Amino acid sequence: MLLAAGRGERMRPLTDHTPKPLLEVAGKPLIVWHIENLVRAGICDLVINHAHLGGQIEQALGDGSRFGAHIQYSPEVKALETAGGIANALPLLLPFPIGGKGTEREDEPFAVINGDIFCDYNFASLRERVAGLKTNGDAAHLVLVNNPAQHPNGDFGLQQQRVTDSTPKLTFSGIGLYQPGLFAGIPRGSIAPLAPLLREQIAFGMVSGEHHQGLWVDVGTPQRLVELDRQVRSALHSHSTKQSKNDC
Numbered sequence: 001m002l003l004a005a006g007r008g009e010r011m012r013p014l015t016d017h018t019p020k021p022l023l024e025v026a027g028k029p030l031i032v033w034h035i036e037n038l039v040r041a042g043i044c045d046l047v048i049n050h051a052h053l054g055g056q057i058e059q060a061l062g063d064g065s066r067f068g069a070h071i072q073y074s075p076e077v078k079a080l081e082t083a084g085g086i087a088n089a090l091p092l093l094l095p096f097p098i099g100g101k102g103t104e105r106e107d108e109p110f111a112v113i114n115g116d117i118f119c120d121y122n123f124a125s126l127r128e129r130v131a132g133l134k135t136n137g138d139a140a141h142l143v144l145v146n147n148p149a150q151h152p153n154g155d156f157g158l159q160q161q162r163v164t165d166s167t168p169k170l171t172f173s174g175i176g177l178y179q180p181g182l183f184a185g186i187p188r189g190s191i192a193p194l195a196p197l198l199r200e201q202i203a204f205g206m207v208s209g210e211h212h213q214g215l216w217v218d219v220g221t222p223q224r225l226v227e228l229d230r231q232v233r234s235a236l237h238s239h240s241t242k243q244s245k246n247d248c
Helices: 030-040 054-061 081-093 124-136 195-203 222-247
Strands: 002-004 045-050 070-075 110-114 117-119 140-145 157-159 162-164 171-178 207-212 216-218
Touching (some): 002 030, 030 045, 045 054, 045 081, 070 081, 081 110, 117 171, 124 171, 140 195, 157 207, 162 195, 195 207, 216 222
Parallel strands (some): 002 110, 045 070
Antiparallel strands (some): 110 171, 117 216, 140 171, 157 162
């Protein structure tokens, strides 16, 4: 699931007429970078929630076929926050309806990724982590990153691949794997944040984690967007130049 329902208040005026996940980096919408990387990792069945200017997202991405993906949408009249949005989309995320036929697969974990981040995380790793999540019974698996300048105190600790509430703390990247049961108590259409659910499970010792030390940017302000665009264009140009020299 790609989260794309946020209003993007800090990105105004850019988001007054364009949903934040469609803002471009190096000529490509943020959310398209995710879609292409997910498909490259073999994750092709996607659910995208949206609220603010959501019609633009559906128009831009369609059914996902041109990316090699299959996209379904979970529209929200108003943004339901992270856990509320996930709970609202559960019927699309689960192979079978809860309580319906084929319940042997209803508890399959799924990945959730913030649509307004940019990273070089290898999403194929999530497929590898699913087996561990199912085996050890954890409620979630979180990808943590180094604390950015705008969030110096971090969110969670990490000790021996277990997420804790101890220090030093890292920042939650907005990339995670979740068991559907984590959201079973949230009525569809209700507003609910994710952090309280995670902290409850962390206190029970039921959340695993990893530390991604590569590129990760929370594209939260126009200035960060401009800087990221410059950085990615420079990297692409450098790669293209090296490739041309190799071809020669």
